[in-house]
Amino acid sequence: MRRLLAYAGALDLLVAHRPADPWLTDGAAATESEFAGRMGLPAAPAAAEKIMLERDAALVELTGARLLVDQVSAACALESLARAKDRGLPMLATASINHLTFNELDIGDYRTFWKLVPPLRSEDDRQALIEGLVSGLVDIVVSAHAPAPAEDKRLPFEEASPGSIGLETLLPALLALFHDERVPLLRLIETVTLAPAKAIGLAAGRLAVGAPADLVLCDLAAPRVIDAEKLTSKSKNSAFDGRHLQGQVLMTLVDGRVVYEAESP
Numbered sequence: 001m002r003r004l005l006a007y008a009g010a011l012d013l014l015v016a017h018r019p020a021d022p023w024l025t026d027g028a029a030a031t032e033s034e035f036a037g038r039m040g041l042p043a044a045p046a047a048a049e050k051i052m053l054e055r056d057a058a059l060v061e062l063t064g065a066r067l068l069v070d071q072v073s074a075a076c077a078l079e080s081l082a083r084a085k086d087r088g089l090p091m092l093a094t095a096s097i098n099h100l101t102f103n104e105l106d107i108g109d110y111r112t113f114w115k116l117v118p119p120l121r122s123e124d125d126r127q128a129l130i131e132g133l134v135s136g137l138v139d140i141v142v143s144a145h146a147p148a149p150a151e152d153k154r155l156p157f158e159e160a161s162p163g164s165i166g167l168e169t170l171l172p173a174l175l176a177l178f179h180d181e182r183v184p185l186l187r188l189i190e191t192v193t194l195a196p197a198k199a200i201g202l203a204a205g206r207l208a209v210g211a212p213a214d215l216v217l218c219d220l221a222a223p224r225v226i227d228a229e230k231l232t233s234k235s236k237n238s239a240f241d242g243r244h245l246q247g248q249v250l251m252t253l254v255d256g257r258v259v260y261e262a263e264s265p
Contacts, residue, residue: 002059009065014092014200018070019052019077020044020118029158031074031119035104042158046074046121053077057084060091068199069093071144073118075128082137092199093137095129096144097173098164098239102126106239112153112160113239116144130182133191140199141191143170147235164239168231171216172224172245179246185220213256222248 001017008015028044030036036043053069057080060067069081072093084091098116103123106114114120132138146163153160166173174192177183197205204212228241252260 005059005063005065009063014066016068016070019049021048021051024048031121049074049077050080053080060089066090071096073099073121075125078132092139094140094142095138096142100129110157113237115160115162117162134183140195143167148237153237165233165235169240172247175247215253217251219248221246
């Protein structure tokens with residue numbers, strides 16, 4: 001990792017890495033907690049994320065390379081991230097919409113659609129993520145779109161493949177944070193448009209003269225009940241299946257061309 005960061009730093013490339021100590025997380029299916037213990041699930045402590053993030057921060061300080069912390073999920077890791085940013089280290093962080101929405105209790109009776117990597121954390125961790133999003137500590141929100149065929153999900157929780165599809169549900173799930181008055185609308189928009197575009201050096205994600213006309217027309221208040229079977233994705237492993245949300249895409253333009261238009265009701 002030190003060598004990779006050194007080469008990337010010399011070329012001014014952004015390195016993305018998901019922090020998780022492999023020795024602590026090997027074989028884990030959940031976050032270490034009383035709940036995981038009662039469920040009998042092999043678990044890893046949230047500290048596994050913090051330990052690896054601390055290591056990566058030390059290597060960033062050594063090499064000067066830019067690092068994207070991929071899908072931070074634990075409050076203790078956010079504390080390490082804050083210290084690194086306070087020292088001026090060139091680090092950015094993403095959080096998945098799943099970890100901003102759900103907590104470990106959503107696993108319920110071993111529902112494999114909620115088996116994710118990193119695993120769902122405590123409610124305190126979720127609240128810390130939301131606060132980090134508001135403050136700017138967390139820079140980008142990602143859909144964490146991870147399709148899995150039904151046969152890979154219809155297994156005992158420990159054996160099931162991790163991941164949830166997320167592209168089609170990202171907008172209404174994100175808007176839930178706005179409707180609940182947790183995160184300002186413009187801040188939410190920034191985390192999925194301008195912030196990721198800036199991170200990878202794209203002249204996109206903004207409304208400006210000469211910028212690509214990549215636009216989405218939305219009805220922010222349109223009620224929706226997510227039905228995984230009606231989603232376009234070939235895989236139907238949606239953690240949001242059955243959830244009542246608000247927000248509907250009406251039209252999408254890419255570089256000024258209409259590429260999607262919702263059917264009239």
